[in-house]
Amino acid sequence: MTPFETCLAALRRPGPAESFFAVLDKALAEVVGHRLFTLLYVAPDRKRVKRLYTNMPKEYPVGGYKPVTESDWHKRVVGEGRAWVGHDYEDVKWAFFDHELIRSLGCESAINQPVVYAGRVLGTMNLLDVAGHYKDSDPVRLEPFAALMIGPFLDAIALDPDIGRS
Known part of the structure; x- marks a missing residue:
């Protein structure tokens, strides 16, 4: 099976979302x-x-809501729904406040691939790796996998404690 087919099969199996996330992690390690x-x-x-989800829970633990600030990175990825590729440390430093930990x-x-629905x-x-690892063409390879995340992210919306509050 291809990495995408493996993810599709995992998505169809009953169980916690974390099981699917682990399969997605392995698939993306193979793809990019x-x-x-x-x-x-x-x-x-x-x-x-x-x-x-994280593959480094000590450094980047799961859970807890964190506020985000408006930035050029945020406008592009979250506001416009466009992927961002950072090629080197200067790019990472520009995008992330925790660039020293990342380094x-x-x-x-890095690649930040938005999951967009409607x-x-x-x-x-x-996804983050050594300097020069990612190409500008890599987000296209990630888009099918991002589509598989629509369901899990809609589940996260359903569980958000602030949804429906005024």
Whole structure:
């Protein structure tokens, strides 16, 4: 089976979303590679995120809502729903406040692939690796996998404690 077919099969199996996320992690490692992989749910108000999955739980733990600030990165990925590729440490430094931690993990390049449904960004798939690892063409290879995340991110919306509050 291809990595995509493996993910499709995992998505169809009953069980917790974390089981599917682990399969997705392995598939994306095969498709484009990564040292660090996280999934961030973006609340509908676009002002909070929640980490749903990480392959480095010590450095990037799952859970807890975190506020986000408006930045050029945020406008592009969350506001416009366009993938962002960072090729080197200067790019990572521009995009992320925690760039020093990222660099300490051996990561100096990144892809942030938005998961978009009906024109709304539901979350992001975040892959990081050594400098120069990613190409501008890599997000196209990730788009089919991002589509598989629509269901899990819609589940996250359903579980968001602030949905429906005024």
